[in-house]
Amino acid sequence: MTSFDNSHPAKAAVNDTFIFDYYSKNVKRKPFSITARDFLAQNKFSTEYIYRYSECPCPPWHIEKSLVKTQLQDKISKKDLPHLIKSEAEILIDSEYSKHLQIFTDGSKDPHGNTSCAYVVPELKIKKGFKLPNYISIFMSELMAIFVSLLWLEDFKPIKTVIFVDSLSALQAIRAPIFKVKNQILYDIHLILTSLKKGGSEIIFEWIPSHVGVMGNESADLQAKNALNLDNCIDFIPLFKEDIKTVCKNFLKNSWQKDWETNKDRSLFKIIDKVNFQINIPNLTREKETITLQIKNRIYWTK
Template identity: 35%
Template structure:
């Protein structure tokens, strides 16, 4: 294969063991089909579309209105069996033309229609709000930004990081519109997120023959619970110190995080010398990171002061589990630094133990360091340390989702649909798929009632099949049609029991601005009305 944006006048001939390698225009590697010479990913997207359609055909077998799976099951089927297939390699084939990528968007829209049993005329924006699934283009932008973050946090000698770093340094928006760097950078600017290069090792610094679990003790006492009396825990703590750590220097560590104002801090307390040291960390730092930072500072104090026997006491089990793990999934950088410190102390014959203790049990040193960590929030300026890559990834997901929700609400506010956002509305759901489908169609106002079908040029007139002189709308069927007067009277009587006298379509279908318990009550009687009138067969 040859890749070039220019015309290839003469194909190169390549031989291996005097056997000429055949020239081809496409080749599949690691599930991605490369197409020569311009690498437009058209062949890959065509193959992907065929594969997804086969999977959609399986999904169709589960969508019968009478006995089919409910919406949640169908969406799980999509997220587990179809969505990963679409997203695999999307950060690479995202460079394809928008017209080719829209074919995948169309397939996702088809899946959303199958899950909700809405019609082809149903607006995509309403389907996304009903299922809480953003557009595929929005999701691919998020994945590209996450991929760039992961690459920039690899070791500096990694070839892909070197290549991406060079692309960033030579970044030209006018020239590099198809590149991952351009696409991810545009998303990063749009979401107002900083992604800075940071070197995080892939391998633990401790040798494989060194057992770090001997230095880290998570066990405190058997059968400890939240209801265990303080006096028993305090006695156990004293027994533990007197039995195992009698001649040890004791260092208590703690981290703290508050939401208003957003602040993170850490502290250590050296009990033998009655010294407390506090730090204010960047607000982006999470609580586990703050706990690890405090442990790291405690180890640093041990190294600098050449203490021969030391025990570090912390109330963070999650931090100790990370330190014991040679392949931690989160907080790799600081965890590896702590592991390196522990191994360094062992080589210098300095005995170090890190012990978990319960929090808020009136253990003197733990209470002192806890107050010190809280006091650190009052410091004006925080120190500068890079956030964990997982926090940046989490921030990308949150900001991308908020941006999508904001755009969704803005568009829905200009429409005449009964759905106005993507929040969960369990009171509108029904176990019976046919009834659940009916509520979904009423929410989008795309139904099989004659007024809507007339607009679609599928009926000769828009008039009610019983009244003959009024348009067959949702409002007419629920509020005015004489055929359903007796059922409507029962519905109104039921609503009067909860002091609701004036009813409208928004109230009956969504619950309007009523409390959650009242919304469940309203929708329960709306569903009874739909079933007893057999309207759910018509809608």
């Protein structure tokens, strides 16, 4: 209930202070939303940007169904050679979408957490990249790339358009029934698509594989990577539940790293100077992991 917006009738009936007072006495039953809000506040992260679930902005039956295709998924696999995958993708583009305005979108995230999105329109030589907040996940960056391309389509309004996306998860989210949507960006995408369709535009989403040399996709990928270095950032994107987990994990890892660097026992630090949530030596039993760690710390007696 704490994740609902203020217009929700149940939220209006229950005061926030009541919820916090109740769970302060029941720490073991505290829900994730309250735990995350407290943790983010302790780490000086503004909680006003946390997304609150809201209802569909218009009656769901007014939303036009999105046309999402994944034809190549049945024709290719990861085991296929890249040049064969590229050939299948180019055949699809030339045979079915030669008369459509073609748009390619992509999202990007580097190892440092910087995030961006981009779209390109090869026919019109349009290339647009946007810097996104660091807390945005790669899934959200893919949706944002689609969203900003649709904003451009609202002004241009072509008759036939195909948007090529290399993220299956993003397309599956768009294709899912409207009652399963829990993301404001998806609501916005559906509303723009409905408006364009009622205006006479035909919008098709088509999945294409990434990093196989398809020219438009490679151009969008390059544009997204270049946008990682931009100074101006889109800052109206709320913090979603999945992104909150990432932010909390990064806070914990940074705090752990600081403690690790100031620890008095430096013998293991000389071997492993960076902390990691993953086990460095996989496929070991708990006993062998303990012995390995004791050997690294020089506290294990060998015969």
